[in-house]
Amino acid sequence: xxxxxLAIITVMGKDRPGLVAGISRVxxxxxxxxxxxxxxxxxxxxxMILIVDLSASTVSFEALQEALAREGNALGVKVLMQxxxxxxxxxRI
Amino acid sequence: MIYSKEEIxxxxxxxxxxxxxxxxxxxxxxxxxxxxxxxxxxxxxxREKIQRTAGLxxxxxxxxxxxxxxxxxxxxxxxxxxxxxxAAPLARMGREEALSFCVRFADQLDQISQEMEIxxxxxxxxxxxxxxxxxxxxxxxxLPAVLSSTSRLCASLQVxxxxxxxxxxxxxxxxxxxxxxxxxxxxxSGCARLVVLxxxxxxxxxxxxxxxxxGNPETxxxxxxxxxxxxKSALESKGxxxxxxxxxxxxxxxxxxxxMGELIGKEMAEAIGSRLGAVDLSLAPxxxxxxxxxxxxxxxxxxxxxxxxxxxxxxLLTNAVKMGGAMATSAVGGYSGAFIPVSEDxxxxxxxxxxxxxxEKLEAMTSVCSVGLDMVAIPGDTPAETISGLIADEMAIxxxxxxxxxxxxxxxxxAKAGERVEFGGLFGSAVVMSVSSFSPQKFxxxxxxxxxxxxxxxx
Numbered sequence: 001x002x003x004x005x006l007a008i009i010t011v012m013g014k015d016r017p018g019l020v021a022g023i024s025r026v027x028x029x030x031x032x033x034x035x036x037x038x039x040x041x042x043x044x045x046x047x048m049i050l051i052v053d054l055s056a057s058t059v060s061f062e063a064l065q066e067a068l069a070r071e072g073n074a075l076g077v078k079v080l081m082q083x084x085x086x087x088x089x090x091x092r093i
Numbered sequence: 094m095i096y097s098k099e100e101i102x103x104x105x106x107x108x109x110x111x112x113x114x115x116x117x118x119x120x121x122x123x124x125x126x127x128x129x130x131x132x133x134x135x136x137x138x139x140r141e142k143i144q145r146t147a148g149l150x151x152x153x154x155x156x157x158x159x160x161x162x163x164x165x166x167x168x169x170x171x172x173x174x175x176x177x178x179x180a181a182p183l184a185r186m187g188r189e190e191a192l193s194f195c196v197r198f199a200d201q202l203d204q205i206s207q208e209m210e211i212x213x214x215x216x217x218x219x220x221x222x223x224x225x226x227x228x229x230x231x232x233x234x235x236l237p238a239v240l241s242s243t244s245r246l247c248a249s250l251q252v253x254x255x256x257x258x259x260x261x262x263x264x265x266x267x268x269x270x271x272x273x274x275x276x277x278x279x280x281x282s283g284c285a286r287l288v289v290l291x292x293x294x295x296x297x298x299x300x301x302x303x304x305x306x307x308g309n310p311e312t313x314x315x316x317x318x319x320x321x322x323x324x325k326s327a328l329e330s331k332g333x334x335x336x337x338x339x340x341x342x343x344x345x346x347x348x349x350x351x352x353m354g355e356l357i358g359k360e361m362a363e364a365i366g367s368r369l370g371a372v373d374l375s376l377a378p379x380x381x382x383x384x385x386x387x388x389x390x391x392x393x394x395x396x397x398x399x400x401x402x403x404x405x406x407x408x409l410l411t412n413a414v415k416m417g418g419a420m421a422t423s424a425v426g427g428y429s430g431a432f433i434p435v436s437e438d439x440x441x442x443x444x445x446x447x448x449x450x451x452x453e454k455l456e457a458m459t460s461v462c463s464v465g466l467d468m469v470a471i472p473g474d475t476p477a478e479t480i481s482g483l484i485a486d487e488m489a490i491x492x493x494x495x496x497x498x499x500x501x502x503x504x505x506x507x508a509k510a511g512e513r514v515e516f517g518g519l520f521g522s523a524v525v526m527s528v529s530s531f532s533p534q535k536f537x538x539x540x541x542x543x544x545x546x547x548x549x550x551x552x
Contacts, residue, residue, distance in 0.1 A: 008101055036094050049101055051094065062159050080105065082162040084095075089356040090349045091100045 005054040006035065006084040007061075009068065013077030015046035023050070023079065026071045031058040046077070051084075107323050108163055112384040113350060115357050116319035116377045117167040118154055119215075119298035121305035121370055122146050122312050124173040132182040132194055136201055139178070143170065143205055146312050146367075151210050153364035157357055165357065166319070166379070167519070170206070171303035172216030180228035188231070195235035196242050203243040212519075213286075215303035217248040220293075223257040233266060237273040240283035247301035253291035253488040255495045259543035264289070264488065268481030268537070275473065275504040284503040285436075285468060285520045289484050291491030291498045296371035296426040302464075302499055313370025315427060316358040320350035321376045321438075322383040324410075328392040339393060340413040347374065347417030355422040371426020374418030375463055376410075378438035380521035386410075386431050387440025398433075398440060399450030407431065408461035428497055430463025436516060436523035437468060446513065446524040452483075455526075460490050465498035470514055470523040473506040480504065482533035485543075492546050 011023055020039070027034060032052050039048040057064060065081050072079035107113040127138035147170055154165045172178075179198065183191045199217060206214045217239060219229040236248055250267060253259040267289050275281030288301040295306020298315035305313070327346045328339060354372040362369045378385045387398040390406045411431045419425050435441045435455065444450035452469065459465045465487045471480070484500045491498030503523070505514050510527035 006095075008096070010101060010105055038094055038098060040098070047098075047102070049094070049098055062156075065159060080162055082104075083160045086161040086163065086353070086356060087096050087101060087104060089352040090104050091096060 003055065007052055007054055007081050008084060008087060009050040009052055010080045011046070011048040011072065011077050013046055013075070015041050015044055016075065019046060019075055019077060020048065022071050022075050023048070023068065026067050027052060030064055030067065031056045032064065107320070107349070111320075111322035111326050112379070112381070113320050113323050113353065114164040114166050115316065115354065116379070117169050117298050117317040118150070118165055118357065118361055119169040119171050119303055119315045119317065120147050120150050120312060120365070120367065121171045121296065121309055121315060122173075123305055123309060124178045128178055128181055130181040130185060132198070135178070135182055136198060140201065140205055144209070147209060147211070149365040153361055157360055157364070161356070163353060163357070167212045168210070169298070169300060169303065170211050170214045171297070171305045171315070172214065173305050173307070174218040174220055175216055176219035176226065176228040176232040179232065180226065183228045183231050191231045192235050192238065195231060196238050199239040199243050199246050203246050206245040211245070213245050213247055213300045215247040215249065215300050216305060217246050218250065218304040220251045221263045222251050222254045222260055224260060225263065233263070233270060236270050236287060237277050237283070240274050240286055241277040247286045247303065249288045249290055249293065249302045249304060251290045251293045252484070253492050253543070255292055255492050255546045256549040258545040259291070259485065259488045259492060261485065261537070261543055262540045264481050264484050265478070265537050265540055267484060268477035268479070271480050271502055272477045272504055276506055280514050280516060281470075281473065281503045281505045282516050282520070285501065285516055288499045288501040289488070291488045292496060294427050294497055298371065298373050298427055299375070299377065301501060309370065310368060312367040314358050314362045314365070314367050315371045315373065316354040317373045317375065317377055317427065318350055318354040319377045319379060319384065320346070321378050321386050321389055323350055324376060325383065325389045325392050328389065336409060340409055343410060343413035344417035347414040348421045351418040351421035358424070369424050371424050372422040373427030374414055374425060374429040375427065376414060376431050378432060378434070380437050380439060382439055385438045385440035386433055387438055387444055391440060397447055397449035398444035399454045403454065404458050404461055407433070407458050411462050428463035432464055432467060433458060433462055434468035435526065436470065436521040437519065442522065442524055445526055452526045452528060456486060456490070459487065459498060460494060463497060465490070466500045466502060468501050468503065468520065468523060470503045470505050470508070470525045471528050472510055472525055473504050473508050475504050475528050476532065476534070478534040478537040479528060479532060481537045483528070485533070485537070489543070492543070495546070495548065
């Protein structure tokens with residue numbers, strides 16, 4: 001079992017049907033496993049945070065970012081993916 | 094979840110709304126192995142060394158931006174002070190030949206920067222705090238021609254240290270050189286790439302003062318961070334806090350900002366086979382709303398920067414930034430204070446144009462932050478001795494307070510106090526500040542040395 005390589009995906013925008021399915025599909029297509037997921041809807045504004053494992057990803061970090069951004073555009077939401085380490089550095093001593 | 098939703102959204106908000114970014118990744122490169130008495134050989138060796146050691150700088154930075162979702166605004170290179178590298182070939186030339194070689198060599202460096210997409214290159218420098226070598230003297234006199242011929246090369250001159258005092262002959266010459274440089278460049282903008290320094294750290298990531306000091310390894314990555322907006326929004330969101338509570342908020346934010354510098358610095362060093370030299374804790378402003386050090390002081394309750402209380406507010410800020418930042422990195426270095434340039438910071442420009450901030454108040458404020466009189470536009474008819482007087486005052490603050498200070502003064506030809514000038518790009522725009530018409534001429538013309546500070550004798 002290879003070591004996990006975690007990244008955080010943040011999806012923000014207006015809620016609509018198919019958001020979770022769309023993002024999940026892109027991840028599944030590229031061999032990316034969802035480790036944890038949390039979502040909130042506040043006054044129609046949707047925010048979803050996914051923790052994903054990239055260790056079995058079939059594409060590069062940049063290529064996955066682009067695939068997610070394309071899906072985000074189609075769904076009308078903003079999708080960010082950042083390597084986990086930035087949150088470790090900022091929020092953990 | 095391994096992080097709370099609030100933590101994740103806080104990071105994203107800092108980057109997307111509060112202008113948190115890595116202001117600069119600066120690769121220091123030693124050129125000591127490029128010394129050669131043959132000028133063509135030396136130039137070739139320098140070109141080869143920079144291309145070899147910095148080849149991965151731009152692609153690695155672009156990759157890290159994507160990986161972490163944080164912008165890296167500038168990529169720079171700092172070199173061994175070039176008067177030392179050029180000394181051998183210059184010693185074999187007549188004066189005119191030496192001066193023209195300096196310009197040709199500087200043009201080469203500028204060209205390398207452009208080819209490699211490096212924003213600015215620092216190190217056209219000399220350390221002359223205790224006196225000038227022949228090469229230093231040539232380098233200084235080449236500055237007006239070099240700065241008018243190049244666009245990315247930055248020059249610095251250390252004329253003072255606490256331990257050696259101030260080289261007042263160099264201060265006098267620099268008044269003339271700054272004036273001549275301003276007359277040879279559009280709006281005096283060449284002077285934006287020229288700084289006179291006291292107690293210069295050898296691992297500064299910021300320009301124009303960056304050079305790769307003699308005590309450094311072959312290469313080192315130095316990081317400058319930017320985050321005035323992050324600190325300002327923390328203060329605004331907290332309402333009426335007492336000052337020690339304000340300081341606590343600043344410390345917390347400074348810690349988080351600096352951690353970003355530490356992360357990117359370590360990863361950059363690994364990616365290009367270098368090592369992390371320094372993370373500069375300074376909050377560096379950029380020329381946009383919400384990314385201003387002046388706005389932080391105003392959020393603290395100073396109506397306009399320059400009002401009474403400004404020095405105290407700035408001291409509180411700088412002190413708290415150091416407290417939070419020092420814990421966040423294993424490699425504190427550079428200036429590590431706060432920048433208050435009067436061109437690259439919208440709040441500072443507004444304070445100067447509204448008359449709230451005078452040159453004299455600015456000078457007082459520089460005793461409790463970093464860098465000194467930075468990007469200060471002054472009337473074009475300011476006499477050279479008066480410019481030297483301004484430099485001498487700033488150097489004295491550095492010498493007597495055992496701290497780094499600098500003077501980056503821009504006499505704008507034809508401009509009068511109160512006029513607005515545009516330098517463009519990173520250098521922003523500035524308001525020409527009024528300079529006292531009383532002269533230090535006799536004092537400056539005495540020349541000689543300002544003796545070392547008494548508190549430097551510690552052994």
